[in-house]
Amino acid sequence: MVTTATTTQGNAYDVALENFDAAADRLELDSDTREMIKYPERMLTVTVPVRMDNGHIHRFEGYRVQHSSVRGPAKGGIRYHPQVTLDEIKALATWMTWKCAVVNIPFGGAKGGITCDPKHMSLGELERMTRRYTSSILPMIGPEQDIPAPDVYTNSQTMAWIMDTYSMTKGYPIPGVVTGKPISLGGSLGRNEATGRGVSYTIECACEHLGLPLKGATVAVQGFGNAGSIAAQLLHEAGAKVIAVSDSTGCVYNRNGLDIPELMRMKSLTGHVQGFPESEEIHHDELLAMECDILVPAALENAIRADNAAKVRARIVAEAANGPLTPAADRILDGKGIFVIPDILCNAGGVTVSYFEWVQDEQHLFWEAQDIYNRLERVMKTAFRDVLKLHLDQGVPMRLAANMLGIGRVAEAVKLRGIYP
Numbered sequence: 001m002v003t004t005a006t007t008t009q010g011n012a013y014d015v016a017l018e019n020f021d022a023a024a025d026r027l028e029l030d031s032d033t034r035e036m037i038k039y040p041e042r043m044l045t046v047t048v049p050v051r052m053d054n055g056h057i058h059r060f061e062g063y064r065v066q067h068s069s070v071r072g073p074a075k076g077g078i079r080y081h082p083q084v085t086l087d088e089i090k091a092l093a094t095w096m097t098w099k100c101a102v103v104n105i106p107f108g109g110a111k112g113g114i115t116c117d118p119k120h121m122s123l124g125e126l127e128r129m130t131r132r133y134t135s136s137i138l139p140m141i142g143p144e145q146d147i148p149a150p151d152v153y154t155n156s157q158t159m160a161w162i163m164d165t166y167s168m169t170k171g172y173p174i175p176g177v178v179t180g181k182p183i184s185l186g187g188s189l190g191r192n193e194a195t196g197r198g199v200s201y202t203i204e205c206a207c208e209h210l211g212l213p214l215k216g217a218t219v220a221v222q223g224f225g226n227a228g229s230i231a232a233q234l235l236h237e238a239g240a241k242v243i244a245v246s247d248s249t250g251c252v253y254n255r256n257g258l259d260i261p262e263l264m265r266m267k268s269l270t271g272h273v274q275g276f277p278e279s280e281e282i283h284h285d286e287l288l289a290m291e292c293d294i295l296v297p298a299a300l301e302n303a304i305r306a307d308n309a310a311k312v313r314a315r316i317v318a319e320a321a322n323g324p325l326t327p328a329a330d331r332i333l334d335g336k337g338i339f340v341i342p343d344i345l346c347n348a349g350g351v352t353v354s355y356f357e358w359v360q361d362e363q364h365l366f367w368e369a370q371d372i373y374n375r376l377e378r379v380m381k382t383a384f385r386d387v388l389k390l391h392l393d394q395g396v397p398m399r400l401a402a403n404m405l406g407i408g409r410v411a412e413a414v415k416l417r418g419i420y421p
Contacts, residue, residue: 012091012301018327020094023403026396033411036419037097040090041074042066046136048114050129053122060116060129064137066146067093067109070413073144074110075100075351077151077180078133078158080126084113088301095322096351098406099344103383105355108410110146112137118153127161134165141166143176143362149354150180152225152300156192160185176361179354188357190372191350196230197373198349199320201380202341203235203294206316209388210339215239217293220314222246222284224273227320227347228298229264236260240294244287250274253282253290288312297324304329312338319343325399334397342399344406345387352379 017038024034048060063086066074076096089111097109114133118126140146150159159178163185166177175186183189190197207214217240221232224247232242241257249272252258263276274281288295288308295314297303301323304312309329317333318341319325325333325340333340353376360366367375390401 011087012323013087013094015302015323015327016091016094019399019403020407022327022400023407026394026400027404027408027411029407029411033414036414037068037070037407037410040065040067040093041069042140043086043090044137044140045086046133048129048133048136050125050132052125060114060133062112062114062133062136063089064112064140064146065089065093065110066140067111068097068410069108069145070410070417071101071108072106073108073142074146075107075149075354076110076112077149077350078112078114078154078162079151080114080116080118080153080158082115082117084115089113091301092322095344097410098403099348100351101406101409102344102387102402103348103352103379104409105352105379107147107351107355110148111151112148113151126158130158130161131165134162135169138166138169141177143174143358147176147354147358148178149350156180156182156187159187176358179357179361181357186357186361188353188360188372189367189369190376191353191357192226193230194353194376195227195320195347195350196232197234197376198352198380199227199231199296199298199318199346200234200238201349201377202346202384203231203296203316203318204238205381205384205388206318206339206341207294210315212293212315216241218243218291219294219296220244220287220290220292221296221298221320222287222303222324223297223299223321224263224267225298227350228296229260229267231296231298231318231320232260233264235294243292244282244290245273246284246287246299247273251282251284251287252276252279253287254279285311290314294318296320299324302326304333306332309333310336312336314338316341319346322347330397330399340398341384342387342402345383345398345402348383349376349380352376 092111100107181187219242244253289311291313298320303324306328309332
């Protein structure tokens with residue numbers, strides 16, 4: 001099973017702070033600026049009592065963290081997962097700040113979550129939990145303040161419940177309070193596939209930079225959720241050969257390439273990839289160590305660590321997930337000459353199209369799908385070029401270059417705004 005390793009392989013927030021310090025040192029940021037942008041602005045922990053289907057009350061714990069509002073409203077997803085912790089949410093909120101700055105959209109970073117197991121909850125239980133959680137964090141969210149979105153094990157239906165709960169409290173519909181909503185409630189075309197599409201755009205750029213033809217390139221994808229499956233589909237359509245795919249149930253492999261559209265159909269029908277025809281079962285660890293051109297870790301944090309990084313044999317590691325590499329793994333891959341597309345660049349397509357959705361909601365004017373794809377491609381490829389330039393000019397790894405770009409932009413904003421009072 002693919003799980004987060006924050007509790008067993010190091011703390012995700014410690015990783016976020018270590019990455020911040022490395023970039024801040026390289027940027028030579030003064031201590032005053034560091035104090036203002038390093039730590040979250042607000043952290044809320046809430047009790048979420050829910051009446052379960054059996055009639056009993058179960059208490060869940062929820063979080064909402066706003067890391068920064070220096071460049072605009074806070075922005076970040078809400079995840080439902082058994083291993084959600086406050087430190088994980090703090091780390092994800094921190095990364096969101098730098099991510100929004102890297103793609104140069106006017107948002108800061110936030111994140112939320114509930115420690116629960118949604119796979120063992122009914123739709124009614126999920127709705128009641130979502131609405132109670134929304135009521136608890138309601139003073140913190142709003143279209144000009146903090147805009148949630150889907151994340152791990154949440155979706156457009158979850159966002160519809162949040163939008164409705166918030167709107168009923170205010171007394172009128174406010175679609176801009178969340179993004180990733182159903183189209184019929186003010187959602188945006190292209191939002192569902194935005195993260196995976198952004199991953200594919202950055203992989204295209206990396207292949208072009210390295211002189212690696214995408215057509216015929218071999219790809220392994222760890223995690224076949226929304227981001228991983230869409231990235232696999234788009235790379236398959238571009239002529240790449242996706243030879244291995246995993247999800248929480250298992251890992252399938254075919255050296256001649258998997259039929260990705262058929263695998264996606266099976267996943268949607270059965271909820272798993274295990275037992276896919278014309279494939280063989282392999283262990284999750286074998287996928288990460290597989291000889292391939294492009295490895296896409298699209299599961300959860302800390303998948304590649306000091307104990308397994310040396311086994312990675314891909315030419316490109318494209319981080320569709322948040323924080324799939326630890327700092328120790330980063331150093332090992334850098335020493336092996338592996339080109340890493342860091343998470344705050346690689347998976348920023350989701351928040352970019354969330355920004356487009358928010359703009360459309362605020363303007364009450366909606367765009368065509370191709371217009372959104374064109375805008376997303378322009379944003380992602382511009383951000384890639386900006387990070388690559390720092391990487392080449394400064395002689396630093398891509399992750400450090402991305403962090404320098406994002407942190408530098410936030411530092412500039414905080415210096416211009418000053419401190420109140």
